[in-house]
């Protein structure tokens with residue numbers, strides 16, 4: 160098994176981007192993904208890539224460019240426009256010894272595969288009493304901007320995170336993109352890897368050799384004491400920008416990159432909220448029953464006593480994505496929204512802190 | 526029935542297989558009212574010739590994929606009867622450790638990676654297994670069993686299209702019992718035979734009497750040979766009829782789900798009786814031999830159900846085992 164020798168980096172808080180301790184070689188997010196795929200194909204002959212147009216010159220935003228030349232069309236396979244059926248084909252291959260990576264240009268095409276992902280991939284291990292595993296990786300990309308509109312921009316992680324049996328990861332950085340993707344391919348269960356189109360040009364130091372990051376480990380991107388901002392995918396960057404704005408105003412924000420929505424790094428979030436007493440969940444998706452709802456519920460359940468202010472959520476408004484640039488601008492939340500939310504709950508908190516302390520004192524005095 | 530030209534051993538094997546399936550399901554039906562088998566059961570009584578006639582051509586390592594109505598396929602493919610019975614009773618010793626029930630049987634050691642109760646759900650999985658075999662060059666064949674209802678689904682089209690495109694070692698086995706639950710085929714599909722659809726995918730399609738095990742055997746033999754030799758997939762449509770209700774051990778005729786006269790006609794075409802007569806008429810088996818076969822099967826089935834009943838339930842503390 161080529162995967163057992165690979166170093167796992169599940170360290171929680173390396174604060175990799177922006178920090179001084181990066182490997183010398185920088186890669187973009189797209190290059191990191193391409194490198195992960197290339198190394199997986201090289202190391203393990205059971206790995207193959209399949210997806211519509213993955214061998215074309217564009218190569219899925221550059222993430223598969225050159226791979227068909229290197230590994231041939233049997234392992235980098237174009238396929239019919241038949242998402243559900245082809246997901247079933249990939250699952251069938253996975254349960255009979257292969258490690259397919261099914262690649263979708265847009266997460267919006269995943270609803271076509273709901274039956275195979277939810278009823279089959281997610282259930283197979285359980286329904287067979289753990290006898291048959293589904294080592295399937297599904298890559299899908301969230302689009303944004305230039306009038307992508309309602310069917311080419313959706314952030315559907317919550318739909319999959321809801322389903323036991325699936326793992327859902329959302330790498331925000333090149334380092335994580337490589338590690339999480341390799342971790343998913345190396346794993347024995349189905350994982351949905353959700354990328355974001357606006358991240359492909361992000362650069363960061365990335366080790367040359369293969370390494371894996373397991374789903375379920377978040378990381379602290381910025382240490383702070385007043386408010387925790389738990390963010391996913393592209394929203395991590397908005398959160399970091401918000402944190403630096405807030406710093407100027409004397410508010411110290413801690414930014415957590417969830418990296419994985421299912422499983423979620425509960426310990427990391429709780430620890431942080433225990434310290435800051437305030438939570439903002441910033442997600443690329445919608446609010447209702449979304450990833451941010453899960454973070455909020457987690458804190459309500461397990462860190463209730465630590466909260467000094469209401470939880471805030473920065474998510475998409477409850478509408479499909481519009482096309483017009485003016486509407487698009489209004490649609491997507493950004494760092495300003497996070498800053499506003501942070502100020503609301505920190506200022507309120509400054510006012511409330513005394514009352515809270517008093518209350519606690521009273522209870523303690525009973 | 527014409528002369529088959531098959532060795533007596535093969536004929537007896539087919540017979541024993543059909544009888545095992547029939548008796549096993551009859552036992553389910555007789556025990557079901559005890560309400561200890563706490564899962565829906567979709568019996569294939571009346572359709573046994575297809576399981577037997579197809580699976581006899583498959584090696585242990587070949588794959589089958591199946592549906593909610595999969596007892597017959599899994600038995601013919603070699604599933605351990607005890608583990609099957611235990612699964613119906615929701616026991617830990619069940620083939621799916623009590624997580625699957627009747628609709629989700631699996632025995633990877635006998636080429637049964639699992640069955641899906643989503644109509645059409647398993648067809649692409651069989652194609653994926655075929656892709657896997659083609660990539661590895663392991664020479665295995667993968668059989669997708671499904672009903673006429675699955676032909677209504679998009680997955681059927683997607684699967685045949687891709688299997689043909691890549692010439693995968695797959696056989697598509699449609700058991701056309703003319704009903705999907707209580708909806709007749711004519712209410713769901715235009716009047717084009719299922720076998721004929723094959724033409725649109727550039728693969729052979731054949732419609733065969735599914736209640737006569739010899740033509741089933743012959744058609745499956747060709748399809749498996751073709752798949753194994755790199756010739757690509759074949760679509761087989763076997764005409765048949767289920768005796769029991771869509772789900773459960775009772776009849777659905779009295780409640781008006783299906784017409785009584787058609788039911789009567791099909792009962793006269795019992796695949797076991799037809800074949801028994803064939804074997805007797807040609808003196809391929811004697812009455813004594815038949816009794817021996819039958820007694821052995823009865824014993825195995827008795828032991829299987831006894832095992833299933835007696836073995837222990839999964840521990841509730843392990844509820845979330847095997848999710849990932």
Ligand SMILES: Cc1ncc(C[n+]2csc(CCOP(=O)(O)OP(=O)(O)O)c2C)c(N)n1
Pocket residue numbers: 593594642643644645671672673674675676702704705706771
């Ligand atoms: C996707 C899906 N739709 C509906 C059902 C409900 N259902 C269960 S069995 C069945 C009929 C299937 O008919 P067919 O494929 O002909 O198989 P048969 O039961 O006749 O063996 C239906 C509609 C289901 N299980 N899955």
Ligand SMILES: [Mg+2]
Pocket residue numbers: 672673674700701702703704705706
């Ligand atoms: Mg039917």
